Amino acid sequence: MSRSGRLLLAASLAALAAAALPAAAAPEAPAPRPADARRGEALFVGSRPLYAGGAPCLACHGVSGHGLARAASFGPDLSASHAQYGADGLDAVLADIVFPSMEPIYRGHAVTPEERGDLIAFLGEASGKAPARLGPAFGVGVAAAMGIFLVGVVFVGRRGVARRPSAGKGRTP
Numbered sequence: 607m608s609r610s611g612r613l614l615l616a617a618s619l620a621a622l623a624a625a626a627l628p629a630a631a632a633p634e635a636p637a638p639r640p641a642d643a644r645r646g647e648a649l650f651v652g653s654r655p656l657y658a659g660g661a662p663c664l665a666c667h668g669v670s671g672h673g674l675a676r677a678a679s680f681g682p683d684l685s686a687s688h689a690q691y692g693a694d695g696l697d698a699v700l701a702d703i704v705f706p707s708m709e710p711i712y713r714g715h716a717v718t719p720e721e722r723g724d725l726i727a728f729l730g731e732a733s734g735k736a737p738a739r740l741g742p743a744f745g746v747g748v749a750a751a752m753g754i755f756l757v758g759v760v761f762v763g764r765r766g767v768a769r770r771p772s773a774g775k776g777r778t779p
Contacts, residue, residue, distance in 0.1 A: 639720060646728030649721055660715035663725070666707075670732045681707070688726070688733040696726045 648654035651672060652662030664672060666681040700722045703712045
């Protein structure tokens with residue numbers, strides 16, 4: 607028998623042997639873990655970083671229980687998002703970021719399915735609660751800070767004027 611004939615016979619026998627053996631079972635995928643609203647809250651506020659390194663939601667969004675004092679409030683309040691979109695709608699939005707303002711932030715920083723589940727569970731808890739609002743203390747604090755700043759400007763300005771020589775004195779022609 608020629609060399610090519612022997613190779614063909616060996617390949618055929620190997621194929622028959624492989625077909626006769628029971629197929630190896632593929633490793634079973636781990637069961638998905640249940641969503642956890644506390645992990646979702648930690649992801650939302652940023653005390654637990656997102657796996658791919660995206661920005662925490664609170665950087666732009668407020669939600670009930672997490673006031674605007676900690677949020678940039680660039681995006682809308684998400685307190686009613688679960689009631690408005692439902693779990694499936696929120697999952698779709700987080701899986702494929704469709705908002706133009708969010709796309710550059712999450713490009714290359716996809717939210718994992720587990721993180722999406724945790725965030726959705728947290729938003730589900732926030733649903734129906736009052737959205738975060740700025741209280742009257744915020745206005746008082748801003749007014750006090752502005753007053754202190756202005757007093758500082760006046761104080762520094764007066765000290766600076768007293769030190770400067772006048773334009774006509776001390777110069778020789």
